[in-house]
Amino acid sequence: MSYDLGVWAGDAEDPQARYASLCDSSGSAAPELDGFYRDLTAKYPELYEAEDPEESPWNAAIERSGDGAVLAIQHSRAVAVTRVVLDLARKHGLTVFNPQTGEVHRPSVLDLTMCDGSRVENPDAAGIKTALGRLSAKNWYAVLERGDHYVQIGQGKFAAAPRGKFALERRDGSPERHYRTEVGSLAEVVTAFAGFAAQDSSWVEGFEWEKVDFS
Incomplete structure (x- = not known):
């Protein structure tokens, strides 16, 4: 059994029905999906093109039809691959639907x-503070995103954060504009997330950032 995602251009009043239509359809892919598909397969080649199929994250070939696609991901690779899919979908202005949870990005x-799978759309300042208050050793990260920009927070070994500190990162549109810092209090984290939500860039100046190099 695979962990599936649906990706398409534009929005849909009924994402579940839109996803079902992708699963049942066939035909040539529209150009709206070309850039996304090219970037995704550059990182994770199609199963039939992988040098070692056992190392591939895919359970099947990527099914493209019209301006949408269905991705069949191995459960063991679902978290990492989903993160990449979401990043690329933001870059190319695409919607991502998770049929396992019903989430629409x-x-x-x-x-x-958040790490526990909870999601809030268009949270206000109070909602952001409440959500971040639930960070814990198990629920160790949170991401607030808008388009291809986001701010994220992590704690513990998975975030490579020192004991008693949070790893705060931001991406200003592309992987080349990804920055990281470490903060010592949840109040600072809330300030960063609230500033990002309000589209008030002054919050960035309150921290000392290091550029993250993914090469």
């Missing part, structure tokens, strides 16, 4: 997601 919506 739209490129222009403010979206707060």
